[in-house]
Amino acid sequence: MGKVLLYASIAVTLATTALGFINKGKLSSAKEELASSQQAAQQKAAGVEQAQKELKTANASLETATAEKAQALSQAETLKTDLEKNKTQVADLTTQITAKTTEVTELDAKLKEAEAKLANATPGTATTTTGPSAEDQARMQEQETLITKLQSDLESSRAQLEDLRKKDALRMSQQMRKGLEGRILAVNQAWNFVVLNLGDRNGVVGNAEMLVKRGNQLVGKVRITSVEPSTSIADIVANSVPRGTSIQPGDNVIYQASAE
Secondary structure (H helix, E strand, O other): OHHHHHHHHHHHHHHHHHHHHHHHHHHHHHHHHHHHHHHHHHHHHHHHHHHHHHHHHHHHHHHHHHHHHHHHHHHHHHHHHHHHHHHHHHHHHHHHHHHHHHHHHHHHHHHHHHHHHHHHOOOOOOOOOOOOOHHHHHHHHHHHHHHHHHHHHHHHHHHHHHHHHHHHHHHHHOOOOOOOEEEEEEEEOOOOEEEEOOOHHHOOOOOOEEEEEEOOEEEEEEEEEEEOOOOEEEEEOOOOOOOOOOOOOOOEEEEOHHHO
C-alpha cells in the first residue's frame, strides 16, 4: 500500500511539473503575442495620427483652394460687368467717330455756303459813291461772324475726330506676343467664361483668341473679353470644346497668331 501511494505521489509530481512547463510555455507565448499586438497597435496608432495630420493638411489646402476659387469667381463676375462697360465704350467710340465725320462734312458744306453768301453780299453798285448801306453792313457782319464761328467749330471737330481716330487706331493696333502661355484659374459653366492668370502686364489684349490645352490634348478655345492688370476674362468659343470634354481650372492656354 505504501508503494502505491509513493508511485501515485511521484506521478502527481511529474504531472504537476509537466503541466507547469506547459503553462510556462503558454504564458511565454501569450506574452510574446501580447507584445506583438501592442507593437502592432502602436504602429496603427502612429499611422492613424499621421493620417489625421495628412487629412488636416489636405482639408486646409482644400479650404484655401476653395477660397481662392470663390475669390476668382467673384472677381470674374466683376470683370464680366466691366466687360459690358468696355463693350459699350467701344460702341460709343465708333458712334462718335461716325458722328464727328458727318459733322465735319456738314460744317464744311455750311462754311462754303456762308463764303458764297458773303461773296454775293456786295454793297451798292459800281456807280454808288455813298458806300454800303446799313443793311448791307449788317448782313456782311452777320456772315463774317458766322464764318468765324463755323471755322472754329470745324477746326474743333477736326481735332476731336483726329483724336478719336488715333485712339481707335491704337486699340486696333495692339498685338499679343505669339506663344504667350498661361493657366485657367476658374471656370464659370453657367456663364460660359473662364478666368486666366494673364493680364495687361503680360501683354494680353481684348478679342485675342487662345488655345486651351491639357497636356498635349487640345481642349478648346477662348476669346479674351476683359483685361485687368494681372488677370483677364475670356469667353469659351462656341463649338470649340469636343463633346464629352470640358475646360477645367488648371488647363493651360497659349496664344497663336493663326488662332485669331
